[in-house]
Amino acid sequence: MEVDARAPGFIAFAGDxxxxxxxxxxxxxxxxxxxxGMGMEPEAAMPVAADFLELCRGFQRE
Known part of the structure; x- marks a missing residue:
């Protein structure tokens, strides 16, 4: 992956x-x-969760 070169400051951990x-x-x-498309430019990053715990909480059933 080219994340290090094209989107510095980000560490990829999964694909969709x-x-x-x-x-x-x-x-x-x-x-x-x-x-x-936009090619992993940091400006194209869309926020998903404040941290990993918040992301995991999104998978819990209510």
Whole structure:
């Protein structure tokens, strides 16, 4: 992957199977980064969760 070179400050940890990756920023927040089109530019990152615990809570049934 080219995340280090094209989106510095992000560490990818999973893909969604549709051309995007989930990535941590330096503070531990989670973002969705496009792998195509805009090409993983940091400005294209979409916030998903403040941290991994918040992301996991989103999977729990209420």
């Amino acid at each position: 199977g549709g051309g995007e990756v989930f990535a941590f920023d330096n503070a531990g927040a989670i973002f969705l980064l496009p792998m195509i």
